[in-house]
Amino acid sequence: MQSTMQRRLWRDVHVFDGLRTLPEPMAVIVEGDRIARMIPMAQVDEAELADGAEMARGGVLTPGLVDCHTHLVFGGSRADEFEQRLEGISYAEIARRGGGILSTVAATRAASEDELFAQARPRLEALMNEGVTTVEIKSGYGLTVDDELKMLRVARRLGEALPVRVVTTLLGAHALPPEFKDDSDGYIALVCEEMIPAAAAEGLADAVDVFCESIAFSVAQCERVFEAARAHDLPIKAHAEQLSNLGGSAAAARFGALSADHIEYLDEAGVAALREAGSVAVLLPGAFHTLRETRLPPIAALRHAGVPMAVATDANPGSSPIFHPTLMLNFACTLFRLTPQEALAGMTAHGARALGLAEQGLGRIAEGAAADLCLWDADTPAALAYAVQSGRLRQRWCRGERQGGTDHD
Numbered sequence: 001m002q003s004t005m006q007r008r009l010w011r012d013v014h015v016f017d018g019l020r021t022l023p024e025p026m027a028v029i030v031e032g033d034r035i036a037r038m039i040p041m042a043q044v045d046e047a048e049l050a051d052g053a054e055m056a057r058g059g060v061l062t063p064g065l066v067d068c069h070t071h072l073v074f075g076g077s078r079a080d081e082f083e084q085r086l087e088g089i090s091y092a093e094i095a096r097r098g099g100g101i102l103s104t105v106a107a108t109r110a111a112s113e114d115e116l117f118a119q120a121r122p123r124l125e126a127l128m129n130e131g132v133t134t135v136e137i138k139s140g141y142g143l144t145v146d147d148e149l150k151m152l153r154v155a156r157r158l159g160e161a162l163p164v165r166v167v168t169t170l171l172g173a174h175a176l177p178p179e180f181k182d183d184s185d186g187y188i189a190l191v192c193e194e195m196i197p198a199a200a201a202e203g204l205a206d207a208v209d210v211f212c213e214s215i216a217f218s219v220a221q222c223e224r225v226f227e228a229a230r231a232h233d234l235p236i237k238a239h240a241e242q243l244s245n246l247g248g249s250a251a252a253a254r255f256g257a258l259s260a261d262h263i264e265y266l267d268e269a270g271v272a273a274l275r276e277a278g279s280v281a282v283l284l285p286g287a288f289h290t291l292r293e294t295r296l297p298p299i300a301a302l303r304h305a306g307v308p309m310a311v312a313t314d315a316n317p318g319s320s321p322i323f324h325p326t327l328m329l330n331f332a333c334t335l336f337r338l339t340p341q342e343a344l345a346g347m348t349a350h351g352a353r354a355l356g357l358a359e360q361g362l363g364r365i366a367e368g369a370a371a372d373l374c375l376w377d378a379d380t381p382a383a384l385a386y387a388v389q390s391g392r393l394r395q396r397w398c399r400g401e402r403q404g405g406t407d408h409d
């Protein structure tokens, strides 16, 4: 296609390249769907810029945001549980009483694929309007083979219908469905022997996730899921150490996990395990905030060990009904004490790595990287985490195409 090889130019932009803020204003040139050149303004040769169509002068340019952990597809609402929690009933207690994830399971099972699609679409658009160009969407509210596949199909359809890259994750081992009450090993067998093979056969899952927790599944059960994922060449992730320290992150790391997510209760051994495996620590300040947790993830230890830290919305109806990625940049700083650059790296380069997409040049602004870009109305990249403010996204580019933002085309 001729248009995809168009040469486009941003002039005098402040660049956050996915890992750091570049020290001087830059010219950035895109050819087709790739970044072709990056030149400090002080060194530009005007003749070289002359044949590029100028998209903007000034502003902050970042990679398109990568939201590497969401549960965007679901039925129903859990506003009633929000009220219960405010009255003092804990998230775990609500789950034990059969509410929580299982209440969303009932609503999700009752919804058709089209209904789930229609409900998820505006949630995804909300993320896109705040700069997301890549999003991971998990299943986990179906908990039967058919309902899990239904959720994954909706996630795939969202990626086909909207200008955003969607990565899907099978989260069959999210909660024990009522039909398997008192037989959690039987349910894990279903996940391993039927759900994972079916999702793999239909190409519906890009990864497999588990919830390793006392209110969900044990380390041994999660390891069985990881074995099944490995047998189908699917990478793994884990919800781990969210409410207690069971060692789920270390178990995931032994299977070369892409990431361990939540990790408020991660200990030194868990940090070391993630470092050795090269796994990403995914921080979810929205869930921390919503559940009014007090135990902080071991940020200093992760930083010291050099474990890459991603930041994501965890957008879901229970623990994080938050569809606002730039608010998560702010929360990562205010609640978890990340620096603004760490928070931005968490939603760009490290978010892409948590999805296994770093090699494809996602989450970076570098020569040869994907032309997924956001141009922001801001003075510095740090300002994106500093102010909680919508409407700053001037241009959103996905796969080298202009797909949103407030600037006139």
Ligand code: NIG
Residues within 6 Å of the ligand: 071, 100, 101, 104, 211, 239, 242, 287, 314, 316, 317, 318, 319, 320
């Ligand atoms: O990431 N921790 C478990 N799973 C989700 C919550 C899902 C829900 O409450 O509906 C999470 O927090």
Ligand code: FE
Residues within 6 Å of the ligand: 069, 070, 071, 239, 314, 316
């Ligand atoms: Fe989650």
